[in-house]
Amino acid sequence: xxxxxxxxxxxxxxxxxxxxxxxxxxxxxxxxxxxxxxxxxxxxxxxxxxxxxxxxxxxxxxxxxxxxxxxxxxxxxxxxxxxxxxxxxxxxxxxxxxxxxxxxxxxxxxxxxxxxxxxxxxxxxxxxxxxxxxxxxxxxxxxxxxxxxxxxxxxxx
Numbered sequence: 001x002x003x004x005x006x007x008x009x010x011x012x013x014x015x016x017x018x019x020x021x022x023x024x025x026x027x028x029x030x031x032x033x034x035x036x037x038x039x040x041x042x043x044x045x046x047x048x049x050x051x052x053x054x055x056x057x058x059x060x061x062x063x064x065x066x067x068x069x070x071x072x073x074x075x076x077x078x079x080x081x082x083x084x085x086x087x088x089x090x091x092x093x094x095x096x097x098x099x100x101x102x103x104x105x106x107x108x109x110x111x112x113x114x115x116x117x118x119x120x121x122x123x124x125x126x127x128x129x130x131x132x133x134x135x136x137x138x139x140x141x142x143x144x145x146x147x148x149x150x151x152x153x154x155x156x157x
Contacts, residue, residue: 026140078099
């Protein structure tokens with residue numbers, strides 16, 4: 001299981017996604033360009049003390065991400081408000097990559113076209129969308145639950 005962020009706009013969301021990945025043992029792919037300067041120091045600052053625990057791979061472009069060997073190992077699942085299938089009815093696999101678009105504009109058509117499935121998280125009437133990292137946490141949790149992929153180590157303390 002992998003988490004991928006397409007050209008994220010908000011550094012705090014990247015930091016929270018790295019913390020999520022570190023805590024759940026899920027690698028995070030960051031597809032550039034980002035809407036903010038992506039420096040090693042900035043990543044460390046955004047991810048706080050979880051940056052060293054996170055497995056992050058930076059991709060210079062969408063094309064670079066698509067060509068990456070680990071990306072090609074499983075299906076590409078795009079989470080979008082324009083999704084075709086609800087999250088709770090989808091059959092996840094351990095090798096899936098869960099992809100999330102930009103906070104400001106979502107994912108462009110070329111990203112939609114490359115996805116093996118487009119999924120959405122059902123919301124209450126009148127609700128438009130969730131925060132990127134909240135959505136990622138819901139999706140990763142459901143995918144790990146369905147594939148028995150949660151870490152087995154109990155939390156400290």
